Amino acid sequence: MAEQKYIMGNYAITRGAVEAGVRVVAGYPGTPATEILEGFTEYPHVHAQWSNNEKVALEVATGASLANVRSMAVMKHNGANVCTDMLMHLNFTGVSGGMVLVSADDPGGLSSQNEEDSRILVHTYANLPVFDPSNALEAKQMVKEAYELSEKTQMCFVLRPVMRVCHSRSDIPFEDCLEPEAAARWEDDRERYIMSAVEVRQMGGIKRPQARHRWLNQKYREIVDIFEESPFNHIEPGDGNTGLIGCGMGYTYVKEAARDFDRTYPVMKLNTLPVPERKVLSFIQGKMRVIVFEEIEPVVENLIKQLCNDHHLQVEVLGRSGFYASDGELTAQVVSDTVRRADPELRLRNEVPDIPLGIDVPVRTRTQCVGCAHRAMLYSVKRVARKYKGIVFGDIGCHDAGSFKPLELQSTIYCMGSSIPMATGAHFAGEKRPVFSIIGDSTFFHMGVNGLINAAYQNARQVIVLADNGTTAMTGFQPHVGSGVNLQGQPARKVDIKGLGESLGVHVHTVDPYDLESTRETLGKAVEEDGVSLVVVSAPCLLTASRKGEQPFEKRRVEVDGEKCTGCMVCVNEFGCPALVFDAGGEKVHVDELSCVQCGLCAQVCLQGAIS
Amino acid sequence: MKKDIAIVGVGGQGTLFAANVLCQYAMARGHQVLGTETIGAAQRGGSVISHMRISDQPIYSPLIPKHRADVLLGLEALELLRNVKVLNPGGFYILNRFCVPTVYSNLGIDRYPSMEEIVTALKRVVKKGYEIPATQKAAELGNAQMTNVVMLGALTKIDDFFEYSDIRKLVEEMSPPKFLKNNMACFEAGYSLL
Numbered sequence: 044m045a046e047q048k049y050i051m052g053n054y055a056i057t058r059g060a061v062e063a064g065v066r067v068v069a070g071y072p073g074t075p076a077t078e079i080l081e082g083f084t085e086y087p088h089v090h091a092q093w094s095n096n097e098k099v100a101l102e103v104a105t106g107a108s109l110a111n112v113r114s115m116a117v118m119k120h121n122g123a124n125v126c127t128d129m130l131m132h133l134n135f136t137g138v139s140g141g142m143v144l145v146s147a148d149d150p151g152g153l154s155s156q157n158e159e160d161s162r163i164l165v166h167t168y169a170n171l172p173v174f175d176p177s178n179a180l181e182a183k184q185m186v187k188e189a190y191e192l193s194e195k196t197q198m199c200f201v202l203r204p205v206m207r208v209c210h211s212r213s214d215i216p217f218e219d220c221l222e223p224e225a226a227a228r229w230e231d232d233r234e235r236y237i238m239s240a241v242e243v244r245q246m247g248g249i250k251r252p253q254a255r256h257r258w259l260n261q262k263y264r265e266i267v268d269i270f271e272e273s274p275f276n277h278i279e280p281g282d283g284n285t286g287l288i289g290c291g292m293g294y295t296y297v298k299e300a301a302r303d304f305d306r307t308y309p310v311m312k313l314n315t316l317p318v319p320e321r322k323v324l325s326f327i328q329g330k331m332r333v334i335v336f337e338e339i340e341p342v343v344e345n346l347i348k349q350l351c352n353d354h355h356l357q358v359e360v361l362g363r364s365g366f367y368a369s370d371g372e373l374t375a376q377v378v379s380d381t382v383r384r385a386d387p388e389l390r391l392r393n394e395v396p397d398i399p400l401g402i403d404v405p406v407r408t409r410t411q412c413v414g415c416a417h418r419a420m421l422y423s424v425k426r427v428a429r430k431y432k433g434i435v436f437g438d439i440g441c442h443d444a445g446s447f448k449p450l451e452l453q454s455t456i457y458c459m460g461s462s463i464p465m466a467t468g469a470h471f472a473g474e475k476r477p478v479f480s481i482i483g484d485s486t487f488f489h490m491g492v493n494g495l496i497n498a499a500y501q502n503a504r505q506v507i508v509l510a511d512n513g514t515t516a517m518t519g520f521q522p523h524v525g526s527g528v529n530l531q532g533q534p535a536r537k538v539d540i541k542g543l544g545e546s547l548g549v550h551v552h553t554v555d556p557y558d559l560e561s562t563r564e565t566l567g568k569a570v571e572e573d574g575v576s577l578v579v580v581s582a583p584c585l586l587t588a589s590r591k592g593e594q595p596f597e598k599r600r601v602e603v604d605g606e607k608c609t610g611c612m613v614c615v616n617e618f619g620c621p622a623l624v625f626d627a628g629g630e631k632v633h634v635d636e637l638s639c640v641q642c643g644l645c646a647q648v649c650l651q652g653a654i655s
Numbered sequence: 656m657k658k659d660i661a662i663v664g665v666g667g668q669g670t671l672f673a674a675n676v677l678c679q680y681a682m683a684r685g686h687q688v689l690g691t692e693t694i695g696a697a698q699r700g701g702s703v704i705s706h707m708r709i710s711d712q713p714i715y716s717p718l719i720p721k722h723r724a725d726v727l728l729g730l731e732a733l734e735l736l737r738n739v740k741v742l743n744p745g746g747f748y749i750l751n752r753f754c755v756p757t758v759y760s761n762l763g764i765d766r767y768p769s770m771e772e773i774v775t776a777l778k779r780v781v782k783k784g785y786e787i788p789a790t791q792k793a794a795e796l797g798n799a800q801m802t803n804v805v806m807l808g809a810l811t812k813i814d815d816f817f818e819y820s821d822i823r824k825l826v827e828e829m830s831p832p833k834f835l836k837n838n839m840a841c842f843e844a845g846y847s848l849l
Contacts, residue, residue, distance in 0.1 A: 405765035
């Protein structure tokens with residue numbers, strides 16, 4: 044019997060790829076997908092890399108596949124957006140060695156800037172086949188199946204695990220690994236791999252894009268047939284004329300909710316895209332209604348509506364398009380409530396009435412860690428931006444919490460690398476106020492560097508604050524091209540940010556954020572400079588440093604002098620370290636000894652000299 | 656047999672370690688275990704919850720459905736209150752008498768309820784609950800970070816499903832060497848608090 048291990052869903056995906064003999068894996072960190080790539084460090088025979096963005100990662104994986112080895116690209120949904128351009132060519136060319144793209148979705152946006160359904164991009168738009176797993180074990184099985192089918196059909200397959208699959212923990216069987224065949228074997232195939240507007244002789248001179256589009260449409264139909272027999276779609280009998288269709292985690296919640304139903308319903312598990320049309324028709328025919336449970340968007344619901352229309356079926360198809368919530372994460376509760384609304388006869392066993400708490404439960408928003416260099420940087424930028432009435436454009440990373448209360452510094456947070464170009468646009472709009480952008484190092488190398496090159500070329504006057512903590516902190520400390528190490532922790536070439544800035548002819552400054560005064564002075568100088576100023580704020584992420592037993596600052600025990608503290612709240616309202624607690628009764632601030640890390644920043648912040 | 660356990664707190668309080676200990680325990684006893692947790696952005700001082708589902712029947716959802724949890728460990732008072740609806744009426748909670756103010760309460764925009772108000776609200780919803788000063792005890796014994804281990808010790812006192820000696824042994828095996836001695840002291844202290 045195969046050995047079982049209790050592991051995270053992401054590692055089950057890793058294991059599935061290893062068992063399938065994957066050779067090259069590339070990705071960029073993004074919750075909830077990050078650990079999939081990290082998992083490959085356990086298997087040194089696989090080349091695994093953190094690429095500097097998802098488009099690069101997808102291209103690396105495609106190159107490997109065309110060299111006829113099995114490959115994988117790993118990212119979250121936002122990342123899949125980044126690689127759309129490559130995706131819309133890869134779908135037309137097809138692949139050679141089996142290739143799987145993993146795009147993890149985050150229903151509810153628990154760790155994301157948006158709530159988005161990857162299936163629309165990869166299936167509806169790119170016409171690629173998608174597996175939507177109901178749990179971690181199935182995700183692993185799907186990865187293995189995807190490699191087989193990818194080589195059989197020449198299509199890149201997509202796995203779309205949602206956060207509850209990625210971050211579930213369960214027992215997973217470890218089976219034997221397929222011995223990868225001989226090393227890479229490149230074979231030219233210009234009819235496929237040259238995507239250009241060239242005439243195809245054998246097809247009466249139509250252009251290559253049209254010819255490949257025709258191929259893609261044929262493949263799509265072929266895959267519809269393959270999925271009629273897929274082990275990931277099945278029908279479970281039940282009573283009545285209401286059918287429940289569960290897709291991915293939707294199926295899981297249907298099964299969970301059904302434990303409490305006083306009756307059974309026919310259930311269809313539908314975990315592939317395209318949907319197996321004959322199988323779906325056999326399920327819905329004769330039913331009064333079906334309810335589709337799927338994460339995020341009504342993708343399958345709309346396909347079934349289309350099928351009903353094509354086959355003149357009078358079946359009510361209910362789902363995310365309005366019958367139940369069109370946003371947010373599914374739960375067993377959503378399923379129960381929805382089925383009960385459709386079928387008022389349904390009774391739930393073990394129903395527990397909700398008793399009101401009778402008290403408001405305040406929200407808890409995240410903030411920077413106690414002692415984090417970003418808080419110091421944000422505080423300094425805020426002082427300078429306020430003095431010059433600047434507008435601050437934000438970017439993705441831990442520092443984005445500077446846009447929430449109490450600092451409310453950044454005026455925008457969009458997508459990776461958007462800060463510098465947006466500041467450039469505001470500048471050329473004629474905005475008289477100085478423009479700033481704040482971007483982390485990993486984000487800068489991901490996409491921000493394009494914005495910098497453009498800003499330099501356009502001579503768009505602005506101050507760019509590059510928060511350089513040496514890691515991709517928000518997703519759990521992954522190294523990047525500026526870290527000096529690779530995924531495996533081996534030394535790697537490191538981008539010289541200062542040299543890069545100088546080569547572009549922009550003003551470059553380097554400061555230590557823990558020195559508030561000199562940071563402020565440097566930022567003040569940068570605002571006065573003509574053209575683009577790049578202020579590199581350098582200090583290691585406190586969490587990574589402390590794990591190595593290092594301190595980015597000199598430890599300093601602080602106390603609040605109750606006599607001197609006037610309760611002015613500057614340290615709470617303007618700096619906002621969670622270790623500084625305002626005693627509403629005493630109207631003074633005190634230091635919470637249990638959470639203080641003795642960075643001493645608050646002593647520099649206090650205007651009354653009360654903290655020392 | 657089924658046991659649904661939720662552990663809640665604020666990012667950085669070690670809910671994950673406590674959850675791992677209980678998972679290993681349940682698996683060693685031959686039960687099926689399925690869990691999930693919030694990680695990622697929630698790590699930075701946000702609300703965190705670990706779900707752990709132990710059963711001899713197939714388990715589907717890694718999320719414990721509302722009103723189905725048997726045990727709720729609250730490493731922080733407000734987070735316990737926020738999540739108390741996960742408990743079934745026969746379940747119980749263990750409250751660590753410890754508050755982490757929120758950004759909004761610190762600014763005076765929200766009011767962080769008093770411990771008495773929190774306990775009153777909890778009692779309104781669930782009959783059975785226990786309160787211990789786990790963080791205070793952990794700090795006395797060397798490090799507030801060991802709150803989670805104090806809570807585990809207390810759990811073994813209340814619920815017979817969790818055998819004191821077996822869980823103690825797992826804490827011992829799973830503790831990093833430099834925390835081992837203090838963790839064991841915290842575990843025993845937790846057991847003695849109730």
